[in-house]
Amino acid sequence: MKRVYVNEEWCLGCHLCEYNCAFANSGEIDMSKALKGKPVFPRVKIDGDEHINFAVSCRHCDDPICVKSCISGALSVNNGVIQIDHNKCVKCLTCILVCPYGAVSEGEHGIVQKCELCVENSCGEPACVKGCPNRAIVYEER
Amino acid sequence: MSVEFVNPEFEVIRNDNRCIACRVCERQCANEVHLFDPDRGIILSDESKCVNCQRCVSLCPTRALKIVKNECRLRENANWSDSTIKEIYKQANSGGVLLSSMGNPNPLPVYWDKILINASQVTNPSIDPLREPMETKVFLGKKPDKITRNEDGSLNCELLTQLELSMPVMFSAMSYGSISYNAHASLARASKELGIFYNTGEGGLHEDFYCYGENTIVQVASGRFGVYEDYLEAGAAVEIKMGQGAKPGIGGHLPGAKIVGDVSRTRMIPEGSDAISPAPHHDIYSIEDLRQLVFSLKEATEYKKPIIVKVAAVHNIAAIASGIARSGADIIAIDGFRGGTGAAPTRIRDNVGIPIELALASVDQRLRDEGIRNNVSLVVGGSIRSASDVVKAIALGADACYIATAAVLALGCHLCRTCQTGKCNWGIATQRPELVKRLNPDMGAERLVNLMTAWQHEIKELMGGMGINSIESLRGNRLMLRGIGLTEKELEILGISHAGE
Numbered sequence: 003m004k005r006v007y008v009n010e011e012w013c014l015g016c017h018l019c020e021y022n023c024a025f026a027n028s029g030e031i032d033m034s035k036a037l038k039g040k041p042v043f044p045r046v047k048i049d050g051d052e053h054i055n056f057a058v059s060c061r062h063c064d065d066p067i068c069v070k071s072c073i074s075g076a077l078s079v080n081n082g083v084i085q086i087d088h089n090k091c092v093k094c095l096t097c098i099l100v101c102p103y104g105a106v107s108e109g110e111h112g113i114v115q116k117c118e119l120c121v122e123n124s125c126g127e128p129a130c131v132k133g134c135p136n137r138a139i140v141y142e143e144r
Numbered sequence: 145m146s147v148e149f150v151n152p153e154f155e156v157i158r159n160d161n162r163c164i165a166c167r168v169c170e171r172q173c174a175n176e177v178h179l180f181d182p183d184r185g186i187i188l189s190d191e192s193k194c195v196n197c198q199r200c201v202s203l204c205p206t207r208a209l210k211i212v213k214n215e216c217r218l219r220e221n222a223n224w225s226d227s228t229i230k231e232i233y234k235q236a237n238s239g240g241v242l243l244s245s246m247g248n249p250n251p252l253p254v255y256w257d258k259i260l261i262n263a264s265q266v267t268n269p270s271i272d273p274l275r276e277p278m279e280t281k282v283f284l285g286k287k288p289d290k291i292t293r294n295e296d297g298s299l300n301c302e303l304l305t306q307l308e309l310s311m312p313v314m315f316s317a318m319s320y321g322s323i324s325y326n327a328h329a330s331l332a333r334a335s336k337e338l339g340i341f342y343n344t345g346e347g348g349l350h351e352d353f354y355c356y357g358e359n360t361i362v363q364v365a366s367g368r369f370g371v372y373e374d375y376l377e378a379g380a381a382v383e384i385k386m387g388q389g390a391k392p393g394i395g396g397h398l399p400g401a402k403i404v405g406d407v408s409r410t411r412m413i414p415e416g417s418d419a420i421s422p423a424p425h426h427d428i429y430s431i432e433d434l435r436q437l438v439f440s441l442k443e444a445t446e447y448k449k450p451i452i453v454k455v456a457a458v459h460n461i462a463a464i465a466s467g468i469a470r471s472g473a474d475i476i477a478i479d480g481f482r483g484g485t486g487a488a489p490t491r492i493r494d495n496v497g498i499p500i501e502l503a504l505a506s507v508d509q510r511l512r513d514e515g516i517r518n519n520v521s522l523v524v525g526g527s528i529r530s531a532s533d534v535v536k537a538i539a540l541g542a543d544a545c546y547i548a549t550a551a552v553l554a555l556g557c558h559l560c561r562t563c564q565t566g567k568c569n570w571g572i573a574t575q576r577p578e579l580v581k582r583l584n585p586d587m588g589a590e591r592l593v594n595l596m597t598a599w600q601h602e603i604k605e606l607m608g609g610m611g612i613n614s615i616e617s618l619r620g621n622r623l624m625l626r627g628i629g630l631t632e633k634e635l636e637i638l639g640i641s642h643a644g645e
Contacts, residue, residue, distance in 0.1 A: 012584045014172070021166045021205050033206045037164040039185075052578075135203055136584045 003082040004143050006046075006119065006128050008056045013048070013138035015055030019130035020044035023059075026120055026129035043109045045117040046130045046139075057130060057139050060084060060105040060117040068097040068106055068116075076114070085118050148237050150230050154196045155214045156189035162208035163187060169200035169209060174567040174579055197560035199569035231490070242490035245563035245573070247390060247482045247527055247549060250494055254482075255501035255634075256533045260643055262624045264611040271613050273604035279614040280311040280600055282544055284381075284521040285450045285474040305450050305474070307381055309544060310339035311600045312615055313534060315592075316479075316525045316546030317363050317385065317454070319345030321398050321407045321419065322486035322563070323552070324580040325352075327572045330555055330588025332356035337589065338596050343546075344370075346385060346396065346421060348410040354378045361452065364441065366395055367421035369411040373444065381475070382441045383452035384434070386425070389483030389526040392456030392497045396421035397487070402566060402575050431467035438472045450474035457481060457503035457526065458496075462510035469511055469519045477546060478503050480526025484549040486573055487564035500526040501540065505638045508541025508620060531602030540638065541620040554595040555588045 021037060023044040030036035046059035066084050069077045076090035077097060091113050097106045098114065109115030119141075120128045131141040156177060165187055170178040175193040178200060180186075194211060201209045217226050231242055264270040271278070285306035292300040315331050328350060331342040336359045343361040348370015353360065362379030364371050376382055387393065398419040408415040428434050438451050453468045454477035455461070461478065468476050480500025485493065504524045511517040524537050525546030534545050553559065556570040563573035571582030603615070612618050626643040627635050635642055 012581060014578075014582055016168050016171050016203065017166065018168055018203065018205060021164065021168075025205075034162045034164055034208075037166075038162075039164075133205070136582060137587055138584075 004141055005062055006059055007140050009138050010054055010056035012136045013055040014136055015048055015050060017048050018133050019046050019057050019139055022129040022133035026123050026125040045115055058105055061103055067100045071096045071100045083119050083121055086114060086116055088113050150233050151216050152192040152214055154191055154194045154211050156191045156194055157210040157212055159208045162206040164206055168203050172199050172203055174569050195560045195562040197569045198558045243487055243564045244490040244493050244561060245485060245487055246559055246561045247484045248494050255499055256536055258628050258630050259536050260626045260628055261535060261606060263609040268611050270611050271608040273608040278604040280603055282309050282312045282615055284543055287518040289518055305448055307450055312538060312544040314340050314544060314546055315342035315551050316548040317343035317345040318548055319347030320350050320410055321347040321402055323572055324574055326580055326583040326585045327555055329585035330592060333589035334592035335359035337593050349375055349378055350406060350410050365421055366425045369419060376445050381450045381452055383454050384437060385454045387456035389456045389479030389481055389497055390485035391488040391492045392458050394492055395423040407575060431471050435471040452477050457498045457500050461503045462506040465507040466510055466514055469516045473520060475521045475523055477523040483526035500524050502637050504540050504542055509639055531599040535603055535606045538615060538618050539621050539624045551592060554591045555583060
């Protein structure tokens with residue numbers, strides 16, 4: 003299955019992936035309208051220090067502990083992609099607690115959000131990968 | 145002191161309706177132009193530091209940025225231009241020589257743009273390169289004067305050592321130090337994939353790139369940095385650098401601040417020491433001396449590698465080239481006055497040397513007149529900007545072209561001409577690790593291969609139009625060229641007729 007992988011050697015820590023992610027999932031057609039003057043809730047986050055940076059997002063594990071631990075059945079695996087049903091999420095945040103990668107986060111209104119490889123929006127391919135200026139994030143079979 | 149203030153050259157225009165304060169511009173600007181103000185949640189700009197490299201413009205996700213020429217000019221004066229006056233201010237402030245980078249930007253004539261190419265109509269067929277084979281392969285090196293036979297009467301098919309290029313373009317010398325590790329990696333990988341050559345420049349060859357030796361030309365310059373047996377052995381050819389188009393007659397100076405880590409090891413000089421290339425080679429004061437170095441290098445490489453002598457295009461270039469052709473060198477590389485540099489004194493860059501078009505035409509003619517054209521191949525550089533420039537150069541008599549500015553543009557250079565600051569935001573002309581990694585060689589090599597592939601297609605199209613199916617048949621074929629808007633003298637030097645003749 004194609005997944006998002008990170009080549010930390012080439013990550014510049016520019017944070018463009020975060021903004022592209024937030025925009026792709028905003029449902030808006032204009033980035034300024036979507037993100038200007040508002041708190042931004044990206045599903046990919048840049049971690050690191052002044053020497054190294056890398057983008058952290060859902061690994062779409064083969065045996066996802068978040069799905070197993072979800073008490074409301076909001077998390078599910080569809081064709082290998084771990085997806086969240088926002089209507090079912092009860093904001094218990096167990097998934098955030100158990101995710102070993104820190105890839106699940108609280109979104110707007112406290113509802114849990116996570117990378118769904120842009121299958122639920124109109125981006126077509128992961129927006130973080132599409133917008134990365136240095137191929138530090140790639141979407142490929144490994 | 146306010147008299148020291150020089151009005152900034154550029155203005156940073158931010159469209160506040162679009163800016164989402166993502167701070168990408170702030171993080172990407174090594175010149176520290178942009179600054180986030182957390183109190184107001186907006187981004188501020190200090191345009192006095194802006195060099196107009198457009199990194200922020202390219203990466204801004206909402207296209208909120210624009211860099212424009214500062215409209216605040218000094219009073220118009222046809223004699224004392226704004227830039228001339230500002231240079232005076234700068235020198236009155238600093239007391240120093242003005243430094244510049246990349247090629248001469250002044251509006252001097254570009255002869256390529258005044259030369260037009262022929263095409264076949266009616267009486268001779270043009271060739272469609274998509275349907276018929278086209279040959280762009282060239283061999284560089286001394287060619288035999290006549291056919292010789294072995295003792296048993298069979299033809300002697302042994303050629304002297306040659307460089308084989310899949311197309312008549314190579315990446316010219318840019319040293320590791322002046323450009324980054326990743327820029328070199330991109331050039332090396334692309335050359336291997338394309339079947340052409342790149343040139344180490346005078347900074348030695350990084351140990352990681354010895355594996356690309358078959359596609360590497362190693363340079364021996366006046367500073368002799370990084371030159372030793374394995375280095376000479378590693379390359380496919382050895383180039384003696386006598387001069388550079390951007391700064392004929394002077395040497396080079398890579399500041400000690402850039403001689404760090406691998407650059408120091410590759411150049412084989414202590415960290416922090418200035419890398420000074422003297423203006424002349426201290427062992428070359430005549431063609432006879434040059435011949436000694438040519439043959440020293442041939443001895444060292446067991447006569448297996450062609451020797452290139454690179455010179456800047458200067459007034460007496462035809463006579464100089466004639467001397468080099470007799471020195472035992474296999475290839476002459478001539479660099480025109482518009483050639484690029486990582487740093488050169490502004491006055492030298494903008495005022496010394498001659499256009500490559502005129503130099504090439506006069507050298508080719510002189511070597512032909514003297515019957516020694518086959519002694520050497522001619523490679524020309526100094527602002528070859530497109531496939532049509534390549535075709536014109538070949539028709540004027542060149543065997544191949546050297547490109548460097550076009551290559552770094554493919555790597556992302558935006559020609560801001562401030563390489564000398566070492567803060568290249570595109571990761572090319574810098575040694576700062578956080579900037580170097582901005583150039584991913586996977587992307588760099590791919591873009592170089594794309595550029596050369598595109599040029600190769602265009603060269604074939606242009607040749608096909610002329611009814612020529614081999615680049616060898618185009619070389620020196622000046623009948624395929626016509627001048628436009630040129631004087632009798634210029635046409636005479638170029639050896640071409642005027643359009644309509």
